[in-house]
Amino acid sequence: MKITYDKKVDAMYIKLNDKKPYHITKKVTDNVLVDYSKDGKVVGLEVLDASRNVVLPTKKEKISVESL
Incomplete structure (x- = not known):
């Protein structure tokens, strides 16, 4: 699983299967x-207006979380 957030477009994408x-x-x-x-x-799932719909842990412009 990989989670990315792009602050410029305020969208989060959760990729479940590579x-x-x-x-x-x-x-x-x-x-x-x-x-x-x-x-x-x-x-995969895309969440638009993520800052309003998801609790985001950081104010960085982009974040990425991957499981190993």
Whole structure:
């Protein structure tokens, strides 16, 4: 899993699977989009207006968190 936040566009992306590319994106709410692979598995989530919808731990311009 990899989480990135871009302050310039105030968007957070949570990439759940590096091995499967996304095939289609579906809008779940006005601020949440979900990326699905061809076989229907969730591979990522995008949160728009992240500073209003997610508690962010830092004021840096960009952050990135990866699991090992």
